[in-house]
Amino acid sequence: MKISDLFVSEERTFSFEFFPPKDEISAVDFGINVGQLMRLSPSFVTVTYGAGGSTQDRTFNLVDYLQNKIGLTTVAHYTCVNATREKVERDLQYLGSVNIENLMLLRGDPPTGDTKFIPPSDGFRYASELISYVDENFDFCKAGACYIEKHPESFSIDEDIANLKIKVSSGLDFLITQLFFDNKHYFNFVKKVRKAGITCRIIPGIIPITSYKQIERFTKMSGTKIPAELLDNLESYKDNAIKTYQAGIDYTIRQCKELLAGGAPGIHFYTLNKSRAAVEIFESL
């Protein structure tokens, strides 16, 4: 099913992001976690496409499995990295042939150490160019990414929103945000984006902090800021893993409740292929 069709009947969607397990042991672990998460009947699930296209085969195998064997509405992430028009045509024809109807279309990051994204000749410079191409040549429901605290390469949020407008009008059906911890950034962003004339759904992407070690990793990885209240709380439990976990989960539950009460059209959960935190949070919503 196309997620755009799901929007007609579902005012809010609840969805999970996975990444392809890297070996057989992680695959067993993944199966157990997906089993737990299926109890929550997610609206859809998404599967990432490793940096530089490194997981292409595993991403394609996993979306095929989740869509066709498990019966979940599955979104395949796909990036412009190394994507010539000929390759895109081949890859998307394959995804269509295994009943994938939904794509998350992204530019991807420059390789580690590079500051600038360089597309292959006959490739795409921005996600918007890939989206236009897919819109003209295929019949997928198309999602894209947005950054409520601005994309790291943009000078300002206004510049980023102007580029987002081009991206959405290239044929996007909905947006999912980069992870964030402070809802005020989400609400301010939605206001600005609506003022700019972008009307599609903007689904908040949420991740729970379940250990102190994660904080540094998340902020470094995404540039997102951690609110002082959460940081102080976690710092005070630094040496107690159970209390840190509980404080992180409690914060995420409050964060999700406030987002939904403020009109967010659902929650997209970055599961990191784990189920325990997601089950606790979703059951309490």
Ligand SMILES: Cc1cc2nc3c(=O)[nH]c(=O)nc-3n(C[C@H](O)[C@H](O)[C@H](O)COP(=O)(O)OP(=O)(O)OC[C@H]3O[C@@H](n4cnc5c(N)ncnc54)[C@H](O)[C@@H]3O)c2cc1C
């Ligand atoms: C929900 C989500 C899922 C993701 N999944 C993956 C994944 O599976 N695999 C992966 O490798 N990465 C993934 N990423 C990361 C993403 O690939 C990077 O953040 C990448 O740097 C930007 O991708 P984008 O599609 O947002 O790019 P774009 O929309 O192309 O934007 C990139 C930069 O270019 C600017 N820009 C855009 N259009 C123009 C224009 N016309 N003129 C000038 N500047 C412009 C933007 O403002 C921005 O600064 C994901 C991110 C999110 C939020």
